[in-house]
Amino acid sequence: MEELEKKVLENLSDLDxxxxxxxxxHDGSTTKRMKTSESLCRVLEEYKNAGVLDLDNSVSHFLYKIFEQTAECALQGVNSTEEKYQAAWSLVLLRLIKITIAETPLxxxxxFTTCINSLFSGRSLKVLSYLMREYxxxxxxxxxxxxxxxxxxxALAENIINLVKAFPLSEKVKNVQFLSVKVQTNLPQKRKRVENFDPEVEKHKILIDTESWDYQYRESISRFWSTALFSCTKEKEMKIYLKFIPKIAFSQVNEPLMFSDFxxxxxxxGGNLAVQALNGxxxxxTKYGLETKLYYNKLYxxxxxxxxxxxxxKPGFxxxxxxxxxxxxxxSALVASFIRLFVKESLRAPLSQVLWNLSMSLKCLKTHSALGKMVHNDLTEDVYDNNCLDPLATKAxxxxxxxxxxxxxxxxxAVVDLVKEFEKPIEKLPRIAPDQIDLPADENVVVLAPKVYEKLAF
Structure with a gap:
């Protein structure tokens, strides 16, 4: 094999x-076929360097036939059942593509697309991850x-999730160029405003290099997610996405707010989907600057x-x-609407829910002590608008x-004891900023409930 390759390289004009x-x-051994393909890659590279492939004659047409045969052999290897062979054949195919690539995007x-589609269809996600990480x-x-x-x-949501798990984080990708030159640095930067309901945070600005490789990589993953979610309408599929997007996708894209439409x-x-959607x-x-009025209207x-x-x-909700x-x-007006709703519904709710309603209302009063007047407000007419769906406009x-x-x-x-707590002086709770609010890992744990409430099961 090596001798024949050497002879070909020394006599490029000898087509025989x-x-x-x-x-x-067409040899039976996979190893021999791979060595032959690698030899042909080196030979075609020599023809490329000599400018023969750029000509339009019988020799160049013959060379392109050999290219197609070698590429077909490599694609067959990509469909192998062993990942080590799939990765090796993928690299052979990439070398061939590098020889003939023109202005057409890779x-x-x-x-290339046949190779990538074959790896995805064959669930060869480790190979895809390897190629992305190395180049x-x-x-x-x-x-x-x-x-x-x-x-x-x-594709099924489960397959999409498994695929995006295989996408390496941008910092894990090696700065190695297989086909093109090194990515240019020190490019112009674009200003982007950070939105948050905290007025101090709202003034902050960050700089984003929109032409950098890191930004472009995250943008490509954003478009992938948009495409995957566009046609998703089945409840089972949506539940899978709703569960995994916060764990995986938010850290993969430039703008996590792109998921708000989904x-x-x-x-x-409605139903359980609404609760899972509210979680996202x-x-x-709290973390990415979604308009808070929109969220709290939906929650209310x-x-x-x-x-x-x-x-x-359920405890999770x-x-x-x-x-x-x-x-x-x-x-305070927004929180007052929730307090008013909790206390009102305590008149007809089951015992466990009544205890939660009252303990939650008490906690909200301690966080917003100015609302303490609601406890001792002697009104002959209730001005609370129970039919209003905007918590800022209920006059609660x-x-x-x-x-x-x-x-x-x-x-x-237990209910009577909790009601007595409302009559005591309101003790302020420590302040907490939005970025300090984190969801506990265990979704079945009830947070900040009084002891009497913890003994009751839902």
């Missing part, structure tokens, strides 16, 4: 020797090729709906509500918690 080398592509090259310029092309693939052939779509479908919207609101509407259904709410109302930076802060007088006579001692 090249034919003999090409015939060895992710539109037929041989910086190829990683973006791989993501783009996969985006085009799932656009034409939608979360709002899931929220509008909460993270986007869902809490009202759950109360009207008369169902006992109650925990989300509690964390959502933990910050002292929230408008001007109303009275008159229901506490009725709950004083509750049959259960």
């Amino acid at each position: 020797l090249l034919k003999q080398l090409t015939e060895k592509l 992710h539109e090259n037929v041989h 910086q310029d190829i990683s973006i092309s791989i993501v783009k090729a996969l985006t085009n693939h799932i656009k034409s052939t939608p 979360y709002l779509k899931a929220y509008d479908m 919207l909460f993270i986007l609101s 509407a869902l809490v009202k709906k759950r109360f009207s259904e008369g169902k006992i709410m 109650l925990k989300l509500v509690e964390l959502s109302l933990s910050s002292h930076l929230l408008p 802060s001007e109303s009275s918690l008159w229901e506490l007088l009725i709950l004083k006579n509750h049959y259960h001692k």
Whole structure:
């Protein structure tokens, strides 16, 4: 093999020797076929350097036939069942593509897209991850090729999740160029505003280099996610995405807020999807600058709906509500609407829910001590607008918690004890900033509940 390759390289004009080398592509041994393919790559590289491939004559046409035969052999190897062979054949194919690549983007090259699609269809995610991690310029092309693939052939959510797990983080990708020159640095930077409901944080600005490889890589993953989520309408598929996007996708893209449309779509479908969607919207609101009014309007509407259904709410959802109302930076009028709703619904809720409602209302009063007037406000007419879905416009802060007088006579001692806590001087809780609010790892743990409440199971 080595002698024949040497003879071909020494006599590039002898096409008969090249034919003999090409015939060895059909040898039975995988190792021999790979060595032959590598030899042909080196030979074609010599023809490329000599300018022969750029000509339009019988010799160049013959060389392109050999190229196609070698590429076909490599693609067959990519479909192997062993990952080490899949990776090796992929590199051989990339060498061939490098010889003939012109101005056409790599992710539109037929041989390249066939290779990437084969690896994805064969669940060879380790090989894809390896190629992306080892070669910086190829990683973006791989993501783009996969985006085009799932656009034409939608994949199951589980397969998409497994694939994006294989995408290496940008800092894990080696700065090695396989096809192109090194990425240029010191490019112009673009200013981008950071949104947050904290006025101090809102003034902060950061600089983003939109032409850098890191930015482009994250943008390609963003487009991949947009394509994957665009046609997702099945509840089972959406549940998978809603669960894994905060764990995986937020750290992969430049703008996590791009997922807000998907979360709002899931929220509008109602049921358990609405609760899972709120969980994601909460993270986007506290950590990534989603408009908080939008989130709290959705939260308030869902809490009202759950109360009207008369169902006992699950600990995971109650925990989300509690964390959502933990910050002292929230408008008092907004928090007052939730307090008013909790106390009002305590007149008809089951015991466990009544205890949660009252303990949560008490905590909110301690966070926003100015709302203490609601406890002792003697009004002849209740101004609270129960039908309003905007928590900032219910006039709850001007109303009275008159229901506490009725709950004083509750049959259960734990409820009576909690009502007495409202009559004591309100002790302020320590302030907490939005970026200090983190969801606990265990979704079944109820947070900040009084001892009497912890003994009750939902």
